[in-house]
Amino acid sequence: MTQLFEAHAARAPDAVALCLGDEQLTYAELNARANQFAHWLVEQGAAPERLIGIALPRSVDAIVAVLAVLKTGAAYLPLDPDYPRHRLESMLRDAAPLLVLSSRDAGVEISAARTVYLGDADVVATIAAQPRQVGPAVQRAFQPLQIAYVLYTSGSTGVPKGVAITHAGVGPLLCSYRDRLRINADSRVLQFASLNFDASFAEIGMALGLGACLVLARASDLVPGPALVQTCQRQRITHLALPPSLLATMAHDSLPGVRTLVVGGETCPPQLAKTWSTGRRLINAYGPTEITVDALISAPLDGDESSRVPLGEPVREARVYVLDEALRQVADGEEGELYLAGPGLARGYLHRAALSSKRFVADPYGPPGSRMYRSGDRVRRQAGCISFVGRADQQIKWHGLRIEPGEIEACLLRHPEVAQAALVLREDRPGQPQLIGYVAQRQPALESPDEVAEVAHVSEWQHLHDRFYADQAELAGEEDFTGWNSSYDGTPIALEHMREWRQATVDRVLAMQPGHVLELGVGTGLVMWQVAPHCQSYWGTDFSRPVIDSLRDRVARQPALRDRVHLRHQPAHDGDGLPREHFDTIIINSVVMYFPGVDYLLGVLRLCVELLAPGGRIYLGDIRSLRLLRCFATAIAWQRAETARHSVGETRRAVEQELALENELLLDPEFFAALPAWIDGLAGVDIQLKRGRCHNELTRHRYDVVLHKRGASPVSLVEGAELVWSQHVDSLEQIATYLQSKKPPTLRVSGLPNARLSDEIAAMRAVWESGHDVLTRSLVPQAGIPGVDPEDLHGLAHRLGYQVVTTWARVGQDDRFDAVFFAEQTQALTDVYRTDHPIPLPPSNYANRLDHGRGARALAATLRSYLAERLPAPMIPAAIVVLPSMPLNANGKLDRAALPAPELSRQDSREPSTPQESLLAGLFAEVLGLDRVGIDDSFFELGGHSLLAMRLVALVRQACGAELPVRALFETPTVAALAPQLDQAPRATRAPLRPMRSTEQPLP
Template identity: 40%
Template sequence: MSRVEERFAATAARVPDAVAVCDGPARMRYRELADEAGRLAADLRRRGAGRGALVALVLDRGLDLVVAMLAVLKTGAAFVPVDPDLPAARIGFLLDDSGAALVLTLRRWHARVPSGPFAVRCLDDGPDDPAPDDPAPDDPALEDAGAAGGAEDLAYLMYTSGSTGTPNGSRIAHRSVVRLVCDTDYVRIGAPDRVANVTSVGFDPVMFEIWGALLNGACLVVLPPDRVLDPGALAADLRAHRISVLWLTAGLFHMTAAAEPGAFAGLSDLLVGGEPVDAHWIRRVLAAGPPRRLLNAYGPTEATTFAAWHLVRRLAPQARTVPIGRPVAGARLYLLDELRRPVPAGVTGEIYIGGAGVARGYHNRPALTAQRFVPDPFAGRPDAVMFRSGDLGRRRPDGEVEYLGRRDRQIKLDGVRIEPGEIETALRGCAGVRECVVAPYRDPADVPRLAAYVVPEPDPPDGPRRDGAASVQRWRELYDEVIYARLGAETPTGDDPTFNLASWVSSYTGSPLPAGQMREQVTQTVERVLALRPERVLDIGCGTGLLLFRVAPHCSAYLGTDLSATAVRHVNALLDRHRPALPQARAERRAADDVTGLPPGDFDVVVLSSVVQHFPDAGYLLRVLAGALDMVGDGGWIYLADVRSLPLLEAFHSSVALHRAAEQTPAATVRGAAHRRLRQEPELVLDPRFFTALAAWDARVRTVHLHLKRGKHDNELTRFRYDVLLRVGDPARGPRPATEPLWLPWRGLAELTAAARLRPRPPVLGVRGVPNARVLACVEQSRLLAAGASATAGRVRAAAARRCAGRGVHPETLWTLGGRLSWSVEVCCPADGDPETCDVVLHDTGAAMVPARHTGGADPRAYANHPRSMPATTPTAAGLRRELAHRLPAALVPSAIIMLDRVPLTPNGKVDRAALPAPEPAATTSPPGGADARGATERAVTAAFAKALGLDRVGATDNFFDLGGTSLAASAVAARLRRDLGADVSVVYLFDTPTARGLAATIDRADATGPPGDGGRDDPAWARGRARRHRSGGAT
């Protein structure tokens, strides 16, 4: 029995009533699986499937995939697994390149299958009626259609990314699959085992999972993809489903070990591979509660998943790597030099793999096959082939092999041959480094250089709270001492004392946002609050009372809280003037997470308007929301206004950088500025899925509503922020029933209008994927910058405008359409996360709002950024560079060291090197270290820069915004300089001249001619500042 389906048939005959597959609530026994696959195989034979044919499976993980794989093999054909989540262009390429004559999919994926010279069969459509002369599914003549073939027949075609950029399909034979999972020495799977299916369809370890279970009588347990990526949820699922065998990529293992190191304690076998596994995380798992057997598994797709293995029992304290071990049964591992001669122990060689697992070459790639699949002179058979892996290794004295990195990652710099893996090992030995990747790049002069991408260690368990408290304190000081410093002294907008726009500054210009646009935003927010019919309101972060004075008149009780004592005094002073008109309103100084002394359930609406972005991290927000949920009674609401959008964050920073750039500014410079601001983002930014995940976590959140901002003006508020409504209720009552919209595809405004006029009309009508005209150009600009498609800022702007011309619908047009046709309209954040679209729901006026779909049980924190924070323990690029200089030759010290929140991973869990940000000029030099300041004014400005940026030193020629400066930080600089120099410093000055030297010159010019205000040289503040600088030797 050398074929896969034969082995399965024998297993099914041995354990017919054992459960073969668990997929959520669905269960299928071996007998049922064999019957179902037999029925589908008969249907496929009628469609032409048979020996030598290829059948593509555009299916996600689950029962349908397993049935389809087995059915295809029963026909004698081979299958081509295609992940339906791949981009449509990639799916089209795989179908075209493979030459599959038949595609199996489901109705929900059918739209992703392009047209082509193949038949498409949707498995959930049911089989076609057979012709009268077709044999029955159980006809013995059909049952063993694959038996005419042999072990060398093709079982499947697995595509991997090619070094040339074109995917290559590895041709895997039946014998290779059987060798992988049957009668093995590295793992013993049997009937009692429960094997987790966590791997995506297009990644070859899925074959170990599926056939490892089904050819050995075990149970395959399909785990939800979103829970696999959440360490807490994965740990819970491993326990709940009694998983005994699990395979993880090294990236997912590291992530889980960092958050849930005891997650694997109940496993019999844990296999880790795909990339080098970090010894640090191995130690952590061994200490926290290891599985019975922990294996480091090695092997490329071309060797059928696993070629070598090492059983990890313990690691020496000084060990930084884990060996890949010895060949698995049926495999051979050679370490050869450039002439393909064996190298002695201790000498680096390239890893070649021989044996039964070696693929039958690449599909339709004869030249590449000849390069990589070469004769095996050590096998003793003239037809034997070995695979040239491109990996480097070294055999230890005990015979085990160490993995040393990729041969094709090896580069030369100034004639020195460099292995990035060696630098990564040194970086992992530096204090505070959690993960790192070293990759080559070319600078603007096309000179090859090295970049290191570093993920710092997280703070210790008590660190985030302490650092969060420090961050909250910094925001309090900024508002009390800078933003609200002149509350009451300034003239409010339009002489309305309750309409104070302090802190509302444009990120593009540094100037206050236009009063007309702000009035529109305040009005829209107030209308959304009043639509909830509030009686008792808790306004967390009430600020200057923009909402309080407009909502409180409609309520019986209104409590505004704010961290800023200055703001609270200001609001209460204004309330005193209004009394007795607003006796029901008051303001208190409280942190956002402080609900001490407030009666639970005492409010029907809790408002957090434009405050969430100032929270230190997502954990703090969760604490705030937990307190808010306690405060809201059954049926009440939590309303979060002006939440910054994480899917649009890169587009936001790109648009700001482009706005500030001159027409001829190189696009690479603009891209660098945008990426630096993105990495140094100091505010909390949230994916809308944060809130749907919250609802899955906390049953008190009964429904979630995610709405775009209203407003006719296009600005950073309407483009890049959204509103959230959380309906609160008793968990025992369960979720409120909601009418599912009749979802239509977007085909233009005219078709939407026609659908809305249908009679009789459906109670709820929905359209997904409506192009959002507000953001199309910004998203396109971001894409063009990332692709390096245009040479200058001006060309990027022009190209984006040209591509977006005539596309998209302004959201206000949709709201207007609803009003004209007597529908209530909700314009919502897109369910699929596409940043340039929105979803539209139309329903009868007065009907309940349609909630967003709940995300699975992922940790909400997975949908938040990590606001820039620099605790003392976090390594800096300069510190790492100094430490590496003591450990490595100068040629091996990276030119650029870039700090990341996380290493990007592909859907298969491997490092996504294509997603690593390109190093920019500022990243290749030492941290702020421009020219020394000259004179008192420059010294004062550089000191103000350093204070606002949290840096030890800033040079006189360093660009404030390139170092991570924001508009709020610029406000802090201006306020400090007004205080220290007595100069009338506007934030706009800093946007115009963002270096300390340039700003100092602007201040000194104003000093010589008098400040821009009406006081001129008679202004006392100007006189005091001039005298102070004169006494200290500054320029006058």
């Protein structure tokens, strides 16, 4: 290529060869600079078969360096400054270049090779003193089969491999470009690709090797969309090459000046070809890294949607075969693997002879001793036209890049906590494919949670609550139900349902006639505002300081409560400052599920017993039922599956994932029945279903518990008459008849089918017991044992002059409940729930394990940072899913189709509170196409990927002049984490103004 370039420099020395912004170099000027650089490189030892690393940002110096290296006969090794240090060091250890050319502002720290910084004064002076003409020291007669450049590409074995490309295929390739792309002296070619990709060599070659102008631009000016459009218009670009996935993000009429548009790197959809073939030459080019850029180039596409876009015809001197497994050429119309041969074929993989021999094999159809490359692409030749069918392996083509899942999987497996790993390209949202990583965590030895883990768990929930309320200067009053959203569909639970739920709790507490009350986890005061006016004193604690501060301000404005309400910022296990044996009632409502485990809960309850006066009671509200966890998770998955059209198998896998990642504490009623055996001082335990006519997750899956301290005399309901549902009675009328005729002091009706759970139990059985593959509403039986609403029994008891309480049925009857009628007027009860296990098991047997869910979330975050330090940004998965184990098929191999979809949904997230956060939140939303993004939402979990990350970084630069690297977004993907970096980021030399969205605020 350098000979062609030098010939153009001699023929048209004043023609513009290279430009970057307002900077221009003619062919004569560029040639002179490259000559000086080449002379200096020879003095450093540059020679054929030696590698020179180039770790420079997009710049004139980078192009001069490429030309200079090629002039010496050496080969250049591109080193992207944005690559993580681990990756660069690995490449350098393998390639062992003579030296690395870099600049101080590139930010590259390399210890594995000698680095020369081109901007240093001594280096600048030394190069400037070199001859401007080619001399004998530079003008070497190097051979065509000597290496021209080495590019590292993703490796299926987990290690990136260097592809060694020779000079032999450059001439034929450039001749093909001249003929098929219509490049002449008036052409202006945009260098869109990074030096790290072979497309950049094509752009440099088709411009400087064919007498055209090569146009450079900053990375932020090349982001597909408005930035790229403005660059093409400003620089009068005539020739542009883009991957189809990037072109698809552009408006079809946005590049009117581009005469020739080349697509490649991945399959071009026919509709895209039709859209962009009007008014220009649209060319499809194909070639893996193991070929000198392109092996096939198509004729101009005509936009025919009825057939696949052809890969093209071979470039000059290239040979192309479609072969079967026996290396026989397949008949026209049949499918086979594509093999490539000719002078453009790479020498092989650098220092990887074994791997080279597997992919570069003998060519039975070429000259003796020739080789061909197994591309791994399945194609079909039809009437001389070759079209892409698919891959013969797991390789992924992603935004123009070739990614081997094995490399990312191997990187994950090197983390000490990962036992298994898999990577897939999923498209769970139409039009939004994403790389998703899956790992199975190494199982630690089974141990009870230690104090450090408990503190971490509490701190996690504290942080969540703090950030939720931090932006609210004052909570929303006595009906602040903010955040009470349905687990089924994510929408707020209906106000009337929440009011009923709150009133049932208040009624239960007030019936105890409390005098001195302590509420642990007072929250927004939903119970306090209703109960405190009826008490002598009301103490409330909470681990969220914003909540306590807001409540204190509001209480101070109410004279009736000012002296009787005492609020303290402290967690549930902290008893400092609380009077002992003072309270007659302690309330722990909707808080236990946030505890880190049963040991922590037992500690809190022992503290409560110390704080209670004799005869006092502890009210524990909203305990989530462990028995119904699978039922609840299945109901949630069922509802989502109906919307997303999931199969039964997919729904089962989603449920298993939910069970493994559950981060709230759930308890079996047996746990509370066994408490007197573990905690001294308890006189009785009362376990009841939630009251409420509304059917929702609160009434279906939660229950209340009252613990009585010694000194009280609760009425035991363990003895009395009993009727078994469906054996002795099967209707409310029969129960009423028995009560009216027998008038028993106590009657237990056991095993009633719970109407609240009927639909969910039926759905669970359809998912877990049916043999169907397709999930449809017809799988759920519409008829069966009619359920009984617990509230109907309260109405019946009231009519007959009885009291009634409802509680869970015995173990194994998860969809059923017991109702106990009694004549005595009392609120102090015990033995409502009837246990069959007088000798309890260890406490941990009655609760779910939280360590996997907690560890999974922490591991996923750790692995994201771990990968960001080792892989290029486009190779980092959008989400990492931690599983208990990988799904296997019947042959014991990984079942990739069975890997569950990740949860890529928005979490409850804070609103912006600073100008930087407002700006970034608006830009996040703009790029992702969302109405709103909170500052705690992950860019990638909202659907972002590397292309959108580039666009976001470009918009940040335009909006406030901050030069954020794309990697910063992968490492800190939330507004909250990214905003502080704006002030520390380097300032852009040019930051065009852009109109702000209404959600943005100007930066100070």
